[in-house]
Amino acid sequence: MNAAPWLEQVLETGWSVLLAILPLALVFLVFQALFLRMPAREVRRILLGTVLAALGLFLFLLGVGLAFLPFGRITGEALGALPQQWLVVPLGVLLGFVTTWGEPAVRILADQVEEASGGSIRRSLVLVTVCVGVALAVGLGLFRIDHEIPLLVLLVPGYGIMLGAMWLCRTDFVAIGADAGGVATGPLANSFLLALAFGASSTMGGQDPLVHGLGLVALIALAPALSVMVLGIVVGRKGQRKESPS
Template identity: 60%
Template sequence: MAVLPLVVLFLLFQIFVLGLPRRDVRNILTSTALAAVGLFFFLLGVAIGFIPFGRAVGAALGAVSQKWLLLPAGLILGFVTTWGEPAVRILANQVDEASNGSIHRSLVLYAICIGVSVSCALGLLRIGYEIPLLNLLVPGYMLILVIMWFSNQNFVAIAVDAGGVATGPLANTFLLALALGVSSSMDKQDPVIHGLGFVAVVTLAPIASVMTLGLLLRLKESRQASSKGAKQC
């Protein structure tokens, strides 16, 4: 059901616009069928094990009396989850290819992973200490708007996409279940109010981290240009 509309759209384009050779059409349809099978098994695995696993880990973390432990737990879980996120690696590869290697894929990958790591920790602390969601989102987006003006413009567009890919299928299924598990294990907490909204916090930090990377590179370029000008003088 998820892939069928794309298949119909492709066939319409093939008939009226593209006119690709039969071999290309066969390859596209075969790969689409493989993607559909993969999506089925992914959703099946998520339903059977991944979401219950995330909820179980979250419930165990929420039951800990020392709420500050949510900080290191969020840092670790946020980093490793994003490290395995396929959408993040696709973006890093696309950036490396589009920039002809001037923006290396590992640079983008680590920037996004660190951003999600920090945001995951802040999101868990928000649940643990019952901090209102707007207290994180409003200052966060204000900070992003400020950094945007000073960052390297090449990184602004990358950063905006980074916020989207950081909340891909792996992060959404595990981290959201993790947040709901933490919230549900705490007394008198409504998971709808405290557990949900976690993905919005996760989306925020990669944008800031990638644009901060662009800001640092811009400062480095300015210093190199200044030192080169001083030597020429």
């Protein structure tokens, strides 16, 4: 990448972050002047935190634009061009697992679940369950792209199964599963896996990425919610066995 496009990416990312952060900062200052009236020390602390958050967001988005999206697309193109097409699904499962494993939002959810449950629902159990769900969704999504399966053929039965699982699993796992679908589509997983689907669809028979590349995120949002609710069913059954008299 030569200097001009790189500089253009930096300026574009900086402007996007400014548009995202500045309105929030202005709203805070207005509320501070009219209602909050916090000490100056607290205001400085909040503004310093806002600047640090903006800097972190800028660096993250710049890294996504310069490296993560191109890397995901190139990886997808390499998968789509494999002569052994049977490898596409297992490699997609592996990429889905490791990408979700590194997703900060998933780890935050797992920490909060363990804290809120008093340790009865372990962090590692939630983390692995969400990662497995996303991994299976990515593998299924690449299989769909390879065989040109309509998205509704997978989504409609999937949501039907999830609605049934909601009635069978423990209520706390329903709430965790609903949040799991949102955090699994966080910025890290979303940027890489969506680019992966675009790259794969462009090389698998020259398919239209708008038709076959998009839609993977919908599967990713569904799968961890379903996997967590299935976990809730299993945990509930084990609890019933322990409580039942021998």
